[in-house]
Amino acid sequence: MDVPVSEPLPSIAPAAPAPAPVPAAKPARILVADDQADVLEALRLLLKRDGYTVVTAQSPAGALATLDAEDVDLVLMDLNYARDTTSGKEGMDLLGRIRAQDASLPVVVMTAWSSVEGAVEAMRGGARDYVQKPWDNTRLLATLRTQLELGRALKRSRRLEEENEHLRRGKGGLPALVSESRVMQPVRRMIERVAPSNANVLVTGEHGTGKEVVARLLHAASTRADRAFVAVNSGGLSEGVFESELFGHVKGAFTDAKTDRIGCFELADGGTLFLDEIGNMPLSQQAKLLRVLQTGELHPVGSSKTRRVDVRVVSATNVDLAKAVTEGRFREDLLYRLNTVEVPLPPLRERREDIPLLAAHFLAEHGKRYGRAASRLSAGALEALLAYPWPGNVRELEHAVERSMLMAAGDEVTAEDLLLRRAGREGLSRLEEMTLEEVERYLIERALARHEGNVSEAAKGLGLSRSALYRRLQYYGIKGAR
Incomplete structure (x- = not known):
């Protein structure tokens, strides 16, 4: 739950960390499909000189195989192939299959025929633009730049829609800790120290203690603060939706997969993923999560493409994970991945x-x-x-x-x-029926239990000096202190 703030924490304010270095933009990846080797080589050299990464295919089957295995930003494809060199039917079939696989992928078609009927039909079928052979280099490059930029805009829009949906289902805004108690001071200090790092954090504590508050503060005070914070109840996902929710799926992956869906890991790419109720995750799901945490790679359901993500994971649980490991209910290797740092929250x-x-x-x-x-x-x-x-x-x-x-x-x-x-x-x-001495003994025993027998910490919690507490321990005959 989100616990609002009574006063700001300047030392963990989001603006405090130095901005992270901005990585260089990756060159756009273009798939060129044509049955003529000399055409492929000419386009490869032209596009490479303009800063693009180029992959090629000499048949519709080869193009589809490439799209199954790799992410590309645009397809530049011929309409005519060896089987039928005039009608463009093979090209139209290929266009339809590409659209069915990813309707947002920009496709520019090429045709050697002066008639525009084929190009018009391709545009109706979902192509974004067309060029005629022999092409003009300047016009071709301008067309590709325009369609790549439109494709990026569509992806950004789609990603924002997914993020907004998560925000509607979750809670927006920045919470903070409302606390003046001594036992919460170590929590504040831990947030200050850990937030600027990229270390994975495990937040532990009973239900309702504010574990998501800590997760949001860790994100807000990190170098990832300007990227997404995505929260998911990982322990409440059924086996059937777990992979789709975390890793996404492609259209047609299962009966209800009407469109592609971006998973929580991709939504949080560059930012923070909060996995709540991690201790309730079944072992089969733990194995799938561990693989992504180890490699930084995932496969959306129904896709063979490998996608890389850069995500900081903050997880939370009210379960004793060390005990769960001993009992075989939680993977020890996953626990090591999650709790680089542990932040325990005291109960109210x-x-x-x-x-x-x-x-x-x-x-x-x-x-x-x-x-x-x-x-x-x-x-x-x-x-x-x-x-x-x-x-x-x-x-x-x-x-x-x-x-x-x-x-x-x-x-x-x-x-x-x-x-x-x-x-x-x-x-x-x-309490009202106890004598003063009975109340004092009761409070001392509670303080020692709370601090696991540590006299110094119990004395601080009671507002006593160490020596004053020792005198009371002797007076009441209380054992087990250290």
């Missing part, structure tokens, strides 16, 4: 100092959203919030505050408006 019950801050922010945010007057918490409401165990963490807190906005009768939210489950009130009652 361990950062109670942040509850009033978070609640006040959510009051303001949802007050604007619903146009409601409630703008403050009563003393009883705050007491209830602090006593409640928050099993759903920050997400549950936000929902409780949002609900209270609808329930409040005036400009103040009461404990009753929060409609919290009785577990929280019962916990408060138990």
Whole structure:
């Protein structure tokens, strides 16, 4: 979930990192298809001199085989081949098959016949332009440049549509951490240190602790901030849609594949891919993900083409992955790929100092959203919030505050408006029935458990000196501290 911010974090602001070097643009790749070897060689030399990469084919079958195996940016093809040198039927058949395979690929046709009927028919069939043989070099190059630029524009438009669809399904905007508690300070420092790198990051923590918030902050403070951030619930994808969602598919790859689709890895190329719920991913899917992380290469479903991607992966889970590895439920080699750096998030019950801050922010945010007057918490409401165990963490807190906005009768939210489950009130009652010494012992034991017996960290969390805590440990006979 996204946890909004109460104050900016200047040290991890998106503008801080130095801009990444801009890679040189790759030369456009053109497939030239013609049955005459001297024509192919003349066009290869001309186009190479103009900075293009050229691949050639001497038959429709050869052209289709090349398109199956390689990515090209434009096809320059003859309409007439050895079987039928006058009607252009072979060329039209080839054009139709290219269009069926990739309707966005620019195709320019060539014909040696002065009649324009064949060229007009080709244009109706999906060709973008035509040239006559013998060609004029200047006109040919100008035609190719125009169609290549139009092809790039169509690809950019298609990619933006896919990105916008992901944004509509996800959450836009830049969140940040609302926190002043001591236990959240290491998280802030970790984000500062790790964000500018390209290291893969594993964010761990219970449901609702704000793992996607950390992922978005890591992206925003990285050199990839101007590229896409794509989020996907990887643990919730069925076997049938997993590869299509992550790697994309081509038209006709399966029954419902009516058009080509760009997968999440390609959408995030140059940017960051957030894989949520990674611990729930089945082993069969883990193997497919590992292969892409190892090689940086993928194959869309139904395609034999290899596509390379440059993606930073930030993943998140509430599962103990080390235990899952031991139990054979998670691949150890995949875990090593994902957790170059691990960022653990504490649950809300361990950062109670942040509850009033978070609640006040959510009051303001949802007050604007619903146009409601409630703008403050009563003393009883705050007491209830602090006593409640928050099993759903920050997400549950936000929902409780949002609900209270609808329930409040005036400009103040009461404990009753929060409609919290009785577990929280019962916990408060138990504390009220304890003696002062019982409460102190209880809090010390909780602090030691939270910090795995580390006396120094427990003392910091309790606001005591190390020596003061040791005296209390001796007084209460508490063992297991270190």
